[in-house]
Amino acid sequence: MALSVGLLGFGTVGQSVARLIVERNDGLLALTHIFNRDIARKRVDWVPPSVVWTERVEDVLDADVVVEVVGGLDPARRWHEAALDAGRPIVTANKQLMATHGHALLARAAQRGVDLLFEAAVGGGIPVVRGLREGIAGDRLTTVSGILNGTCNYILTRMESAGLAFDAALAEAQAHGFAEADPTDDLEGYDARAKLCILARVGLGLDLSPLDVPCESIRSISDDDFVYARRLQATIRQVSRVAIVDDSVQARVGPALVPLTSALARVIGSQNLIVAGGTYGRETTFAGYGAGGFPTAVAVVSDLLAIARRAGGAPAAWPDTSQPTSLTGLQVAPYYLRLVVRDQPGIIAGLASIFATHNINIDAVLQEPGGTKERLPFVITLEACPTAAMDKALVEIQTLPFHVTPPLCLPVLA
């Protein structure tokens, strides 16, 4: 008997999930219910006539398993709870829900003895949730990092390869459907942060609250920065990283300089890449298409097949998790500081004296040709120093009178 599947949500991902199930026609999965608001305008003729189209969530609970691809915290959370309480396993692509309420929902699923699977919530079609949870479960992982947001990566790689300004790259991403009309969640790092929290749970056994993870926007990156980055044999990526360092946890989402030779630098366009670092297996990398209807649907259907093939067996156990005793941002890093100034005597001397006060060593001062007296960009690179010292120095630097735009400070990752 095929596992009957009820779909909550018939947008891009929901439609792709339906397509995959219908086209597989494998006797393991059967699409039986589709829920959406204004369901009438959603009807398509390529699903079996037996499918129930509905605007009532409860109808979908008649299926053996519920797929939630609506997203958002509410009402998705209530729907999850209702489905679990009705003994229905859930497969979801909802990263915000799993990042914020994953602990409670997984506990509820375990109580009810049903599965709650969410491969599609991180990295689209890349099987990184299963990879961390089962594939390298035998290792003791200490770091998970990577490029988790395809929108930011599209924008940054277009700035890099085509020399576009930020706004032009964003507009292009929106025109191609890689960015939403309101791109805040992507640009500010909230989307990547939710995914990072999910990976921290699955890979490191950590319950992080997304709001506790420091996020920095990519909005302040300019085309100048890619020129300087290249001179430093580097480029700029939105990097998400969580690491267990002794007894504390460090996590951060935001733009950073990465060497051109690194795996992160070579992630182009809307792709994603995740690197897990372990005590025994060293680095293991997962990469692929992190968004889009079909890649995400592959993850959903793979989760459905796991449930179908288990056929009544107990759901797979999730590793135990705990809250970190201490969660901070990055603690120490070399830094890239880009300034745009009105030229005047004493700028470097003023900056150097601030850095000296905070015991930060200047590595190099770089200036590309082409600036004007009224708008002169240049870059200072700093040797590795405590982030706290750098933050204090930055506050002082921002009060200096010569800035044309606010200084941009990025960590330089090895």
Place this chain on the structure above:
Amino acid sequence: MALSVGLLGFGTVGQSVARLIVERNDGLLALTHIFNRDIARKRVDWVPPSVVWTERVEDVLDADVVVEVVGGLDPARRWHEAALDAGRPIVTANKQLMATHGHALLARAAQRGVDLLFEAAVGGGIPVVRGLREGIAGDRLTTVSGILNGTCNYILTRMESAGLAFDAALAEAQAHGFAEADPTDDLEGYDARAKLCILARVGLGLDLSPLDVPCESIRSISDDDFVYARRLQATIRQVSRVAIVDDSVQARVGPALVPLTSALARVIGSQNLIVAGGTYGRETTFAGYGAGGFPTAVAVVSDLLAIARRAGGAPAAWPDTSQPTSLTGLQVAPYYLRLVVRDQPGIIAGLASIFATHNINIDAVLQEPGGTKERLPFVITLEACPTAAMDKALVEIQTLPFHVTPPLCLPVLA
């Protein structure tokens, strides 16, 4: 109750598996038996005193699950059969056994209702078996390709980066423990071929017989070839690839030119990388350390944890497999042909006339400075042509009288 684990084999991998289990001390896995020949010389003091050291395979069947890390076809096959018949799940790193007898052994395991897991047989710690089998099970995969042999990759990347001759790079690999005293299995592609057959089973549902997959040696690659490859914006890697093309299957293991910008070119040293191509999720990549005691042990222990966590549930089903109706090597490719000749008039004319006969278009003729009249290397690149035509042309070219060393012909991968 912890799952008791019996180890068949206490070499590098076996010792690493034992270390991981002992250091985890997680209440899920308990090491209880260690089998090896000449067991007395193997004893170590860091395993629990309760462990039974034995030279009798049957003793190990007292454990709940058997780990086989001896390798080779015999007697490993008999041990597997005995363990399965005794109702013991098996976790193995034995690629030759799984490639050659995987079909029969998996059928036997299914009959007995026990697991036979082999994540460690391909790609060391990289969870690609589980990734293909479960992680992207929802996709319809059509190709699996990658770098599956760390020894070849170490040798080729050392030739590339340090300009070493083949023999020097091989000697270095042996000195560092990356190559065996008898490196035949690695260099000729037999090791990679076994892994490719396993991935074809898991990812594409294909039963391939390893002996049917064409293999080419990397022994004939010279340092000259890296000079020419670089001029073509490429490098040389041992590439393993299997693809479903219409109703037939194409598979090959051997050296090939790959663009410097490709993921394959960027796999350095003893690392492995596997790319799966699917209808829905496009390309998904898995990379990491493909060999070594601890990475391989991570894969073994991850498989053990999967069995421990399932705790009595049914073993996961393997996808159905079938034999291909037709299995061939590469069918069409652009080619790189390197010749080393005694210079004389008419060489290019003679070659061009052979290519014309076989309808093969010359793309370019390259000659780096530094050759002598007695030993003149040069390269001809050919536009994409049927491999059969290229093979015939090569036979004729080999009969020409001016060769100092046999011509080397490599496909150029996109």
